[in-house]
Amino acid sequence: MSRLQINNLSKSFGGLSAVLNFDFNVGKQELVGLIGPNGAGKTTVFNLITGVYKPDQGTICLEDKDITGLHPYDICKKGIARTFQNIRLFNDLTVLDNVKVALHTDVPYSLTTAVLRLPTFFKGEEQISRQALDYLKIFDLDKKKDEIASNLPYGEQRRLEIARALATRPSLLILDEPAAGMNPNETQELMKLINWIKEEFHLSILLIEHDMSLVMGVCERIYVLDYGQIIAEGTPQEIRNNKRVIEAYLGEEVE
Amino acid sequence: MLEFMQQLVNGLSLGAIYALIALGYTMVYGIIMLINFAHGDIMMVGAYVGFFSISILGSNIVVAMIFAMVSCALLGVVIEKVAYKPLRNSTRIAALITAIGVSLFLEYITLYFLTAQQRVYPDSAFPLHKYEVLGLVISNKDIFIIVSAVILMIILQYIIKRTKTGKAMRAVSLDREAAMLMGISVDRIVSVTFAIGSALAAAAGVMIGLYYNAINPLMGIIPGLKAFVAAVLGGIGLIPGAMVGGFLMGVLETLVSGYGSSMYRDAVAFGVLILILLIKPTGLFGKNTGEKV
Amino acid sequence: MEDKRRRWGKFLLEVIVLAALFTVVQYLIATGLLNRYYQINLTLMGINIILAVSLNLINGFTGQLSLGHAGFMAIGAFASVIMTTLLGYPFMIGILAGMLAAAVAGFIIGVPTLRLKGDYLAIATLGFGEIIRVVLQNIDYIGGPAGISGISKMTTWPVLFIATVITIVVIVNMINSSYGRAIISVREDEIAAEIMGVNTTKYKVLAFVVGAGFAGLAGALYAHYFYIIKPETFNFLKSFDILVMVVLGGLGSTTGAVIAAAFITALNVVLQEYAAVRMIIYALILIIVMIYRPQGLLGNKELTRRSFDKIWSGRHVSSANK
Numbered sequence: 001m002s003r004l005q006i007n008n009l010s011k012s013f014g015g016l017s018a019v020l021n022f023d024f025n026v027g028k029q030e031l032v033g034l035i036g037p038n039g040a041g042k043t044t045v046f047n048l049i050t051g052v053y054k055p056d057q058g059t060i061c062l063e064d065k066d067i068t069g070l071h072p073y074d075i076c077k078k079g080i081a082r083t084f085q086n087i088r089l090f091n092d093l094t095v096l097d098n099v100k101v102a103l104h105t106d107v108p109y110s111l112t113t114a115v116l117r118l119p120t121f122f123k124g125e126e127q128i129s130r131q132a133l134d135y136l137k138i139f140d141l142d143k144k145k146d147e148i149a150s151n152l153p154y155g156e157q158r159r160l161e162i163a164r165a166l167a168t169r170p171s172l173l174i175l176d177e178p179a180a181g182m183n184p185n186e187t188q189e190l191m192k193l194i195n196w197i198k199e200e201f202h203l204s205i206l207l208i209e210h211d212m213s214l215v216m217g218v219c220e221r222i223y224v225l226d227y228g229q230i231i232a233e234g235t236p237q238e239i240r241n242n243k244r245v246i247e248a249y250l251g252e253e254v255e
Numbered sequence: 256m257l258e259f260m261q262q263l264v265n266g267l268s269l270g271a272i273y274a275l276i277a278l279g280y281t282m283v284y285g286i287i288m289l290i291n292f293a294h295g296d297i298m299m300v301g302a303y304v305g306f307f308s309i310s311i312l313g314s315n316i317v318v319a320m321i322f323a324m325v326s327c328a329l330l331g332v333v334i335e336k337v338a339y340k341p342l343r344n345s346t347r348i349a350a351l352i353t354a355i356g357v358s359l360f361l362e363y364i365t366l367y368f369l370t371a372q373q374r375v376y377p378d379s380a381f382p383l384h385k386y387e388v389l390g391l392v393i394s395n396k397d398i399f400i401i402v403s404a405v406i407l408m409i410i411l412q413y414i415i416k417r418t419k420t421g422k423a424m425r426a427v428s429l430d431r432e433a434a435m436l437m438g439i440s441v442d443r444i445v446s447v448t449f450a451i452g453s454a455l456a457a458a459a460g461v462m463i464g465l466y467y468n469a470i471n472p473l474m475g476i477i478p479g480l481k482a483f484v485a486a487v488l489g490g491i492g493l494i495p496g497a498m499v500g501g502f503l504m505g506v507l508e509t510l511v512s513g514y515g516s517s518m519y520r521d522a523v524a525f526g527v528l529i530l531i532l533l534i535k536p537t538g539l540f541g542k543n544t545g546e547k548v
Numbered sequence: 549m550e551d552k553r554r555r556w557g558k559f560l561l562e563v564i565v566l567a568a569l570f571t572v573v574q575y576l577i578a579t580g581l582l583n584r585y586y587q588i589n590l591t592l593m594g595i596n597i598i599l600a601v602s603l604n605l606i607n608g609f610t611g612q613l614s615l616g617h618a619g620f621m622a623i624g625a626f627a628s629v630i631m632t633t634l635l636g637y638p639f640m641i642g643i644l645a646g647m648l649a650a651a652v653a654g655f656i657i658g659v660p661t662l663r664l665k666g667d668y669l670a671i672a673t674l675g676f677g678e679i680i681r682v683v684l685q686n687i688d689y690i691g692g693p694a695g696i697s698g699i700s701k702m703t704t705w706p707v708l709f710i711a712t713v714i715t716i717v718v719i720v721n722m723i724n725s726s727y728g729r730a731i732i733s734v735r736e737d738e739i740a741a742e743i744m745g746v747n748t749t750k751y752k753v754l755a756f757v758v759g760a761g762f763a764g765l766a767g768a769l770y771a772h773y774f775y776i777i778k779p780e781t782f783n784f785l786k787s788f789d790i791l792v793m794v795v796l797g798g799l800g801s802t803t804g805a806v807i808a809a810a811f812i813t814a815l816n817v818v819l820q821e822y823a824a825v826r827m828i829i830y831a832l833i834l835i836i837v838m839i840y841r842p843q844g845l846l847g848n849k850e851l852t853r854r855s856f857d858k859i860w861s862g863r864h865v866s867s868a869n870k
Contacts, residue, residue, distance in 0.1 A: 050743055076745035090736035092800075092848060093729075100726070101733045105745040107726040111754075114725035115718050121725065122555070128726065168745050290667045341839045348613050349842045351667045352795055355788060356834030363827035483671065522682035525675030532672050533660050 002027045003204045004049070004080075004172055009058030011048055018044040020228045022058065026172065031198060031205045033219035035212070035239075037248060041228040042208045043085055046174055050082050051075040062172065077105055081170035083161040085177050085208075091150035095141055095160055098149050099132040102167035132167065138197065139163045155186050159193075166197065173197075175207040179214060187211065191218050216240065224248065257390050262513040263506060268397040268466065270505020271404035275459040276482030277489070277497035277504075278411065279452030285428040285492035286448045288347060289339060292354035294456055295479015296361035297334075301327045301457025302470045303365065309380045316381050320403070320461045324454035331453025332446050340442075358476075365472035373469040381465055400462045407458055408498060411451065415494065420447055428492065477521060481508070484528040490538025499539070570709050577705055587705075591773050593813040594708040595766045598715045600793040600809035601802055602762035605719050607791070608800035608848070609728070610755040611735025612662060613670040616677030617763050617790050622684060622782035624650040624764025625771040629696050632772070634689075639702040643711075643768045650764025651757050653680070658756035662749060677787055684779040695778030696771075703773040711769060715762050720802055722758065731755050735800070792830050795837055798844030803851040808844075 002025040009022040018041045026032045034042050047053045049060055051072040060068045062078050070078070081102075090098050108124035136142040139159040144152065149160060158178060165173060178194070179187040191214060198205050209215045215222065216236040224232040224239060226248040232239055239245055276298055283291045304323040308314045314322065338357050342350045384395040415421035426434040427444045435441050463478060464470050485504040489496025504524065512520045531538065573590070576582040582590070599617060606614045628646030631637045637645075661672045685693045722728050733741040734748045741748050771777045793812050797804030819826040837844060 052739060052743070071747070072739075072742035073745045073747045076743060082743055084740070088737045088740040090733050090740065092736060093732065097729055101729045101741070101746065102744045104726045104730050109726075111722065111725070111727050114727060115721045117721055122552075125725070164744065290671065338835050338839070342842075345838075345842055347666050348611075348670075349838045351613065351670055352791070353835050353838040355791070356831045356838065358831075359788065359827055360831035360835065363824045363831065367824040367828065480674075487668075487671075516686070518686055519682060522679050525679050528675045529661070529672055529679075532664055532668055536664065536668060 003030075003063060004206070005061045005064070006049070007059050007061075009045075009048060009060065010056050011044060011053060012056060017228050019048065019055075022228070022230060024223060024230070026204045026206055029198060029202055029204055031195070031207070031218060031220050033215040033222040034206060034208050034225060035210075035215055035222060036225035040225040042225055043176060044228075045225070046082060046176055046208065049075075049174065050080060076168050076170075079169070079171035080174065081165035081168045081172075082174035083158075083165050083176055083178060085180070087157050087161055089149040089157060089161060089164070091148070093149055094146050095136065095149055095152065096129065096132050096145040098160060098164050099135050099167045100128055102164045103128050103131055105168065135163045135167045136160075138166070139193070154181050158182065159190070162194075166201065170203065172204045172206065175205065175209075177208055177210060179209060179211055187214060194218070258513075261391055262509050264391055264393055264397070265513075266506030266509035267502065268400040268462075268505070269509060270502035271401050272459045272462045272466065272501075273478065273482045273485045273504045274498045274501025275404055275407060275455045275462070276478060277485040277501040278408070278494065279456045280483050280486040281489070281491055281494060281497040282424075282448050282452045284486070285494075286424065286431075286445055287339070287343065289350045290354060290483065291339075291452075292351065292479075293334060293357035293361055294452070295475035295477075295482065296358050296365075297327050297331055297453045297475070298456040298460040298463070298479060299365065299470070299472065299475030300330060300361060301453075301460030302464045302474065303369065303374075303460075304457065305461035305464055306374050306376060306470060310374075310377055316399070316461070316465070319380070320458050323457040323461050327457030327460075328450040328454040331449040331456075335445060335449040340445075358479075362472055362475070369472060371471060371473075373471050375469050376464045396465050400466065403458065404462070407455060411455070411494070414451070420444070424448060481521075481524045484524045484531075487528060487536075487538055488531050490541030493538065493540050496538055496540040566713060570706075573709075574705060588773075589813060589817050590705070591703060591708055591769075592816075593810050594712045595770050595773075596790075596793060596809040596813050597712050597806050598762055598766040598769070599790045600797065600805040601715055601719055602759045602766070603790050604794045604797070604800070604802060604805040605723070605731075605755050605762075606759040607794050608798070608805070609723055609735060610731050610752055611799075612752055612756070613666065614673040614756070614759070615670050615784065615787050615791065616657070616673035616675075616680070617759075618782040618784065618786035619677035619680035620650040620654055620760040620763035621767035621770070621786070622680055622779060623653050624767030625777050625782070626684060626690050626696070626767075626779075627764070628768035629699055629771045629777060630690065632702070633696060633699050639707075639772060642772070643765060646768035646771075647761045647764040650767065651761035654757045654760025655753065658753045658760075662752040662756060674784055674787070677782075677784055681779045681783055684782075693779065695776060695780075697776040699771055699775055699777065701773055701775065703769045708769060711765055715765065716802065716806065719758070719762070723802070727751070727754070732800075789830070792833055795844055796833055798846035798848060800848030801844065801846040801850055804844055804846035804849075807846075807851070 004026040006022060006024040009019055010017065011019045022045065034045065036042055044053065048055050051070050054069050059066055062080060065078070067075055067078055090101060093101070108127060109120045113121045133142055133145065136145055139162065141156060141160055141163060144156065149157065152160060162175065162178065179190055182190060194205060195218065197203060219236060222234065222236055222239045223230055224245050231244045231248060232242045234242070276294065279294050280291060283289055301323040304326045305319040308319040308322045309316070334357055338353055339350065342353055381396060381399070386393055415424060423434065423439045423444050424447065426437065426439055427441055431441055463474065481504055482501065485500035486497045488503060489498070489500030504527070507523065507527065508520055511523045535541070573582070577587060599621065603614065603617045606612055624646035627649035628642035631645045632639055632642040657676045661669060661676065664672055684690065690696055723731065730741070730746045730751045731754070733744065733746055734751055738748050793808040794805055796812070797808030815829070816826060819829070
């Protein structure tokens, strides 16, 4: 049984198909890469999975449960979390509060309790802070917990975004170009970290990445998207030698 | 049926006025995505300039209107340069709050210098005649308002469709950055847009002076809001939309005050606004566009 | 343990300072040192603080620009007066009815309109505010445009003080909780908030309903101080008044809203004779603040004990709000 199963998914914008008849699956604890040239529709797929866009047709199932067309916050509660290509943190909040927002799905106290400041509230807040701090520690951000998110350097903002996504306790984590803008060293570190959290939290991970060597090195299976359609699927080795993939990236060879 | 037709005729001149004001809203929104809250107050200033040029300079109505249009075009450009330009890259909420500030400023600076007293457009400026056509009563004021509004709209269409400046305006409203890269001076186009929009509002101001006879410093608020509703109704940013929306609002308003309670006249405008925002926020002629993530 | 002791210490200090403030003003009123004229302005100050703090919850913390706050105030005023003056119930029932009616109106208006974004929402709330006014003007039972007069004066200093403190405490406590963080995340990035599991519509409506409810409280207090209420009093210029306070104090700062509300009320007293000048100053405040300091005087920061060292200033807001 696969964790994420997508059948025949299509979405068009004003007559232009962004994604067409898309079939796709991610297994339990599998790390799958989605690659393709610019404008191939990769981010659109992510937006469809997380409910930001509603698909025109097709179904998306998580653990065999249909989640097509649900609101993003419901999809989050079902267990899908993501990061964004152009980092979307809560810029004016502290690093710690960014993660705390993600923990809000099961608040251990009611609004009335919060307003009346009953003991349950303080206990609950302590618990939330502790959990949030645990997630920050994983990404080595705990020392910066009181900094304003927008003041963090770029690489740390990327890591905070992953920490925040992880805090929603997903079973599937979707990463949209997590290594964009990082130097090779940082990228290496990040990839090790991603592998580690995958094992630690029993996650399935789906990622878009432009850095080809990175995708080839870390993903167990790769899908290649071009003009909104899957043109190839397989192990990194298979993808490397696939003729259509090479054409899509380098253009057709002249006879 | 005759009465209904009469209401329709009455509504047309009011609608022409709303359409002129709505054009300014829509043009400015199309270019810089700002609801120029002060637009109705520019109309009020136009009404005053018209009033003083008739009562003090003794000019006729056409000269008064041109005079008002030129002064308000300048005023519009100055407002844009002083208050809106510094905010071009900040949030839309900040720009809207500033526009509310400019609106209050124009209202109360006028109130301060000219007092809250109503001024009456002198009858001599435009002696009233009523004509009966097929049982419908129509006045020369209505004819003047409708004819001059239509002339102004034709001129506007000509500027936008046929001149180089008009082309540049359309380019900026489609994609400001691309237009800039093509060598269009966005600052100049924004100024021109404010100038044209404000001039149209000023013409509408003089017409309102004629239509209601009396003017006062707060007269711009309600027609301004109604014209804004007209612009949203037609699809904000769309010039033909503003024209159609304006006429629809004018007719609707006369029908409501003719058949229902005139007390609900102002509420109807807001009712229309809320309905259109909830059902089709892009307006009658607008296309849906999604947010980019 | 350490935390708990600090918390109690802070709480105790706040209670002492508030009690002292209350007693001093009560003494000044009882001995006649604070004359009627200043008492009126003190009442207005309390009402304006309630209005500014509650609007700030919507505009500042949730980031949803509402221009219809006066409408909710009107509903609170009329609902409370119907209960007290027309039906003869006690003031407390009137206050609760006013808050409830305004909150319900906030819900009815909020659910459909809060789907709109930015400036569209602003205009729609402005429209609803005006519709409320026009509808009130057309109800004969509450006097039509002439409104209701002969309302007994029941908003005493203790009532005003307690109401103001409760408003601030409820809103500050709400903001500094998981619910508040969800509300602020909506302001920061609506899409990211949804992806993180925040039902943004729910939290927008929550903020709107709570904000409207407290505007209703302000309306009830207002009605029971000034003898007469007319729908016209609650037109959109009144909403703009409140907006000026929130913008000046800083969108997203409760202490800022309190200070700005107090300052604007005092400014009104000074400029009472010159209504036009007052409005010109308001206008300039809006323009200048937006151009030079769009985040308002305090931005989204709070004045805390730390910022004043040992001088107590406003209700302390925990680190959750920086």
